[in-house]
Amino acid sequence: MARFAGLLALSAAWAAGGALAQQAPVAEASEHGYFEDLPVVLSVSRLAQPLNEVPGAVTVIDRDLIRRSGAREVAEVLRLVPGFLFTRRNGANPVATYHGALDIYGARMQVYVDGRSVYSSFYLGDTHRGLQGVVLEDIERIEVLRGSNSASYGANAFLGVVNIITRHAADSHGGMVSLTRGDKGIDDGVARVGWAAGDVNLRLTASHRRDRGLDRVHDDSLLAQAHLRADWNPRPSDEVRLNAGSMRGRFGEGARPAATNPGNIERMIEWEDVYVNASWRRDLGDGGGLALHASYERDGYADRFPYATIPTIAIDNGGIGDRMEIGFQHTLGLAVRDRLVWGIEWRRETAQSQSFFFSNATFSVNRFRGFLNYEWRPHPQVVVNAGGLYENHNIIGDSFAPRLTANLHVAADHTLRAGMTSASRAPGLYELRGDTRFFSGGVLADWTFRSSGKVKAERVLSQEVGYLGRFRSLGLTVDGRAFVERMNDRIRFSGRTGVGVPNDAVNAPGPHIHGFEYQFDWQPTTTTRILLAEAHLRAASGRADEIIEVPHRSTTLSFIQQLMRGVDLSLISHSTTPFSWSGTNNVLDTPRQLDARLAWAFAVGATRGEASVTVQAVNGGHQEYVRANRFERRAFATLRLDF
């Protein structure tokens, strides 16, 4: 998936662990070691592309920062990225979105876990469940590409891309257990073992996460998962990786019947997911490389309950979805470090749900993509990226997303960037083929949705200028970006005027979002780190409800301090100006959350441990998603042992 031939997933995903554990030949010191040839390990195609040459803004959150953030959810970690919002529709549905609260499923960004897209087109487009399908302790780092990126990642990389890279299996040998207990029924556990079998490195992780969610909301949740990662180097130039896993969740949903809630009763939704993901990369030398990847994932929901006020209506929101993808990428190293990356990819997603499609048939979306990017260095101080991605979607047809970006190194450690690209979000299968009818004793009681199938993809034309600067003597890195995102054809539901009259998915003019965002990462001393991530946004739209979906400002300020050897303090404050999540018509009143974490690291023999206490919402809680929901202060303690 690494379109920038380097940055993404590459440096972590490329295997090379293999023979670490194997016995070195017994040898005495001699001059031979000084004159022997060594295999080229880090060739250009394997090196991470420097951030100042990436055609876009990138925030990297590493393992250390994830741990010290005290987060229990990946989505929660994304608060550290400028422009990201985090909420929970209820406690069982954490979600992160970029540039506004335009949807509650994270449908306008693309998410990869070790190169596997976890974006689901089943319903309206969704990444929130996919973001839950990775164990925080397994993550090496998260690379967030802030900005539209369909030119590299296809439709759905609409406003941004989140790349989650798990640790190389060779880097997590040994055992690890972590237990968390706290308020609100918080009960998390992780057990992991990593080992080498011959020259294959393996890691097996199992975890469960349980809590009672928000107060006064039926949202207890339990999520259990197991993941396997295997890394193998058949030859120095080749790396093979296999990931497989399974997840199972029980999520509280619904509310007590009331006048405003006639049917959505309290119940538990069951979710299951299995996946397998394989990739192979070959280094061709001179900056060239080949990569192949394939993945398959299947998930299903079970959610049956009687409509409260008319119990003869049986509601079944269940369904099964499949996603498979196969892709090929070829990087050619050219003269003066120019580089050409091209590739093709095929992706198929299917959905089967009687209640969503009023049919037992399996609906599918097939996409074929071809992409090309030329990285051109007309001058040592200039990198130009020009390219695009053509996509054929079996229902909505062809689209093309071009991109042109120039990075100018104005001085050592200071880079200016300007770019322009277009991107799209393809409608989800429900938006394309949905049909929801409710029957009572065989008689049609209501018809809430019927897609005419005419809906088109959402489009955005994005322009940006950026700056990336390092002030090494101060220990400071600054990343700033100003942008205009002209969205159009936003998909909305429209047409329902009363019972029996269904909605349709239609395209409407979208908002134009403009603004600027920046992040400061300052390490004034070796024991202190201060991070500021802030976005200032404005939405221009003909609709009042759309304008308030974009908060004028969102800020995350983190202060991470080593108090003494082994003792660590983190304080993270996240706040936004008033805004409303799409469809809620509920302006939240300046949500503000302060989290604090105190950790003590220790070692007993070869076992390393860390005991920590985290208090979320130290400042007393805030409105969450809607005004009626509150995220109350909660504390939990974690004990982690690595052996």
Next chain:
Amino acid sequence: MSPRLRRLLIAAFLCIMTYGSRAAPVSVWIALSDMGGVYAEAAEALRTEVERVYPGRIEWRIASAAQLRQTRSEPQWVVAVGGSAQRAMQEHFAEDPTPPPLLVMLVPRLAFERLADPGRVRAGQVSAVYLDQPPARQLMLAQLAFPGLRSLGILLGAESRGQAASFEKAAREQGIRLNIQVVAGDGLFGALQSLLPEVDVLLATPDPAVFNSQTVANILAAAYRRRIPMIGFSPAYTRAGALLSLYSTPTQVGTRAGEMLRQALPGLALPPPQWPREFVVGVNQDVSRSLELNLVEAQLAQQLRQKERP
């Protein structure tokens, strides 16, 4: 004493010394561990350096150690190039009550000390120009390349663990925090896993039990996955993917050894074993770019020289 005067005196001394034998040339053996390659390069540099001062006054016999052992005559000086030449020459003269002085070059300090008789070294009868770099120079380079360096990681093996003390001494003098892990048996993986999270830079040491052609790929890969650069001790390291390498070429070592031999030729004791004075700093520009560093080989080498010899 001015250099010119000293040179004159030495020349006079040589004249007097060789007067009775009709100015018979001084015979020097250069025993190579292997013919050609780096050994021949170092030998040639030594010869050039000595000939520069004493043109035509030396009778050179440059051959493999095995060939020289077939020779009946005895030289006045022996230069051994490489570890196996040192071993062969020591064995060759083991029975000799008055063995000729031996100058060894192109060997790591560990290898030299393993073979050399400490008594003869103290007496100036045996000396060496090592192939490895002094710990202080290695740490200085790390500090020059990474001004904000917090901790430098070093992996040592069973044989090289004795070097820990000299690294720690140099680190104290330069105010660098070291993290030294000793690899025992097959514990390379574990040592690396506990070392890498603690350090900013990894320094490769020429202990073949730790760093060899089979392990380097994995060590480099593991370090780079954490964005930790490595400093190697040969140009092959920078080619393979180490960010920096610090080494002396066979010519630089040979020239230094030539200077030492030249000083001892008038019949003086050999100077004590020493590190090579000249060195090269290599930078892998691709890795440097990837880590967003601006390192220039010539500039680093220049700064390092200035720090060493202000």
